[in-house]
Amino acid sequence: MAKLLMEQLTKTYDNKAKAVENFNLTVEDEEFIVFVGPSGCGKSTTLRMIAGLEDISSGTFSIDGKKMNEVEPKDRDIAMVFQNYALYPHMTVYENMAFSLKLKKMPKAEIKERVRNAAEILGLMDYLNRKPKALSGGQRQRVALGRAIVRDAKLFLMDEPLSNLDSKLRVQMRTEISKLHQRLKTTTIYVTHDQTEAMTMATRIVIMKDGVIQQVGTPKEVYDQPDNVFVAGFIGSPAMNFFNGRIEGNYFVMGQTKLLIPDSALPNGLDNLEVIIGLRPEHITHKPDKDQSTVEVNLDVVELMGSEYMVYATLEGRSFVGRVDANLNLSAGTVFAMAFEMDKARFFDPTTEKRIK
Amino acid sequence: MRTKDFAYWLFLAPVLIALTLVVVVPMLLGVYYSFTSWNGITTGEFVGFQNYIDLLKDERFLDSLWFTTKFSVVSVILINFIGLSLALIVTSRIKSSNLLRTTFFMPNLIGGLILGFIWQFIFIKVFASVGEMVGMESLQVWLSTTETGFWGLVILMSWQMAGYIMVIYIAYLQGLPKELLEASEIDGASSFQRFRYIVFPLVAPAFTVSMFLTLSNTFKLYDQNLSLTGGGPYNSTEMVAMEIFNTAFVQNTFAYAQAKAIIFFVIVAIVALFQVYWNKRREVEM
Ligand SMILES: Nc1ncnc2c1ncn2[C@@H]1O[C@H](COP(=O)(O)OP(=O)(O)OP(=O)(O)O)[C@@H](O)[C@H]1O
Ligand SMILES: [Mg+2]
Numbered sequence: 001m002a003k004l005l006m007e008q009l010t011k012t013y014d015n016k017a018k019a020v021e022n023f024n025l026t027v028e029d030e031e032f033i034v035f036v037g038p039s040g041c042g043k044s045t046t047l048r049m050i051a052g053l054e055d056i057s058s059g060t061f062s063i064d065g066k067k068m069n070e071v072e073p074k075d076r077d078i079a080m081v082f083q084n085y086a087l088y089p090h091m092t093v094y095e096n097m098a099f100s101l102k103l104k105k106m107p108k109a110e111i112k113e114r115v116r117n118a119a120e121i122l123g124l125m126d127y128l129n130r131k132p133k134a135l136s137g138g139q140r141q142r143v144a145l146g147r148a149i150v151r152d153a154k155l156f157l158m159d160e161p162l163s164n165l166d167s168k169l170r171v172q173m174r175t176e177i178s179k180l181h182q183r184l185k186t187t188t189i190y191v192t193h194d195q196t197e198a199m200t201m202a203t204r205i206v207i208m209k210d211g212v213i214q215q216v217g218t219p220k221e222v223y224d225q226p227d228n229v230f231v232a233g234f235i236g237s238p239a240m241n242f243f244n245g246r247i248e249g250n251y252f253v254m255g256q257t258k259l260l261i262p263d264s265a266l267p268n269g270l271d272n273l274e275v276i277i278g279l280r281p282e283h284i285t286h287k288p289d290k291d292q293s294t295v296e297v298n299l300d301v302v303e304l305m306g307s308e309y310m311v312y313a314t315l316e317g318r319s320f321v322g323r324v325d326a327n328l329n330l331s332a333g334t335v336f337a338m339a340f341e342m343d344k345a346r347f348f349d350p351t352t353e354k355r356i357k
Numbered sequence: 358m359r360t361k362d363f364a365y366w367l368f369l370a371p372v373l374i375a376l377t378l379v380v381v382v383p384m385l386l387g388v389y390y391s392f393t394s395w396n397g398i399t400t401g402e403f404v405g406f407q408n409y410i411d412l413l414k415d416e417r418f419l420d421s422l423w424f425t426t427k428f429s430v431v432s433v434i435l436i437n438f439i440g441l442s443l444a445l446i447v448t449s450r451i452k453s454s455n456l457l458r459t460t461f462f463m464p465n466l467i468g469g470l471i472l473g474f475i476w477q478f479i480f481i482k483v484f485a486s487v488g489e490m491v492g493m494e495s496l497q498v499w500l501s502t503t504e505t506g507f508w509g510l511v512i513l514m515s516w517q518m519a520g521y522i523m524v525i526y527i528a529y530l531q532g533l534p535k536e537l538l539e540a541s542e543i544d545g546a547s548s549f550q551r552f553r554y555i556v557f558p559l560v561a562p563a564f565t566v567s568m569f570l571t572l573s574n575t576f577k578l579y580d581q582n583l584s585l586t587g588g589g590p591y592n593s594t595e596m597v598a599m600e601i602f603n604t605a606f607v608q609n610t611f612a613y614a615q616a617k618a619i620i621f622f623v624i625v626a627i628v629a630l631f632q633v634y635w636n637k638r639r640e641v642e643m
Contacts, residue, residue, distance in 0.1 A: 147544070
């Protein structure tokens with residue numbers, strides 16, 4: 001049970017580059033926080049500062065009001081799952097999980113019970129006497145999780161724990177970790193660069209880029225109300241479509257194309273200004289009746305996903321993706337009327353790339 | 358098929374010929390000579406196991422064997438202990454670790470004979486002067502007793518080989534995955550516990566290599582023995598290699614020396630193979 005407070009956390013490595021800058025975050029007890037962002041954005045660095053494996057260059061980090069900057073990792077009461085599992089190769093599964101308890105001088109009987117409990121939850125009962133090298137990737141992953149949960153630590157840290165697994169196992173382990181969190185309620189910080197993992201597991205998502213937090217919010221908030229172009233484009237798959245143009249009256253104008261924006265959706269004071277609008281693929285679709293937001297486009301590629309088509313097309317030299325019901329018969333190379341649901345559009349300032357509300 | 362066979366043997370030939378000429382033939386000849394009364398000039402007659410029976414009663418030989426064994430056990434432990442300690446020091450985050458590495462390795466670059474004379478000077482002259490200054494009798498008699506001769510050899514050997522063994526340990530220590538150490542840190546291990554439960558078991562392969570090298574080096578020691586103590590006092594610090602040399606070239610009983618050499622070879626081989634087998638069993642595959 002832990003409440004974390006990170007204030008102005010900054011990490012400067014020897015090469016003077018700032019890996020993390022002014023990181024501010026409060027994590028409430030029982031939260032499942034996901035750090036997400038492209039490679040090299042400083043997720044691992046932040047996590048390692050929390051774990052104490054990396055010195056904090058400036059700023060403070062505290063757990064339950066107690067400053068942690070100078071506290072050794074072993075005294076922070078944190079459990080961590082590493083990307084490549086980091087299982088001790090010379091110990092059996094049982095010994096791997098029991099190691100931290102043994103160091104705490106816990107009675108043998110209690111260690112046994114705890115390890116068995118964890119093994120039961122994770123389906124590892126049959127493997128307790130094996131060495132890690134005799135396990136599959138998924139099993140190793142579960143041992144790594146087991147090693148963390150027997151600890152009963154205040155805080156779980158996980159650095160891309162699923163990135164080495166195949167896609168099916170990844171989905172399965174994802175739900176297992178979520179279930180585990182619902183059951184144990186331990187405060188968790190989870191690092192990934194996979195936005196799907198972030199969206200499905202997090203109570204709140206922290207999106208980072210170049211060492212700086214871009215936005216913090218629930219999955220729904222960051223999906224519906226992205227603060228800037230980066231967040232809008234990073235969250236969601238396929239990514240949000242962006243169009244550069246200008247507002248003229250109630251219209252978004254881009255080359256020869258004019259799209260009507262409903263009054264309620266258009267922020268004030270944008271008349272005659274350049275903007276970027278963002279539309280998610282599900283908001284570029286097909287409508288039976290044509291209106292002032294329908295545009296005829298040439299279909300470049302059509303992918304049938306089962307219940308719907310992913311439609312790739314070009315409008316005014318910009319390619320975009322839309323989603324259309326699979327009941328319609330579509331094929332590439334044909335002309336098709338796509339409806340742009342402009343009431344769902346998000347508006348961004350072209351220079352700052354921030355969202356205009 | 359036939360041409361392939363021919364090419365196969367052709368490629369092997371240089372090594373096979375060289376190996377046969379310099380290892381196999383002398384070895385077999387040696388075994389043969391050990392059953393004769395060869396004295397280096399005339400081949401002598403076949404004497405059966407007489408040489409082997411004699412050497413079992415040869416106190417000078419048995420003493421040197423016992424001295425060598427004691428010396429090897431103590432040196433192997435000390436060299437590995439010092440080597441691993443040095444490796445741990447220079448792989449920790451201290452500043453001058455590169456300079457230290459070089460310094461620790463340097464003694465190994467000096468030849469054994471010279472090293473022996475250097476240490477002889479230290480033990481006899483420097484120790485004595487220091488002993489005189491602080492009034493310690495025990496420092497003034499170095500190398501003149503069996504006891505001090507023994508420890509003199511141990512110190513010399515450790516000083517020379519520890520840096521070499523250190524390099525082997527460094528290689529293994531640096532090959533340890535960083536995450537394992539971090540994981541153990543997070544699991545709550547103190548630095549001693551980390552060493553005891555993680556580092557030590559995982560550098561086990563290094564023990565196999567290092568023990569093999571130190572064992573064979575200490576068992577076969579000759580140069581340092583010659584230059585430091587010369588076997589004295591009264592042959593009490595004479596090691597097997599030197600004893601065999603003396604038997605052959607001082608007493609001119611070549612066949613007898615050859616029999617000793619064969620016994621020596623068998624002992625070294627058994628010890629070395631046994632320790633490799635024993636250490637291998639404890640190793641872990643990553
Ligand atoms: N030990 C180090 N010394 C110098 N720079 C480092 C070090 N470790 C990381 N960096 C730099 O810090 C930045 C952040 O690295 P970090 O490992 O936190 O990224 P990440 O978000 O975890 O990326 P990934 O998704 O690839 O794991 C990168 O630009 C990286 O090059
Ligand atoms: Mg990382």
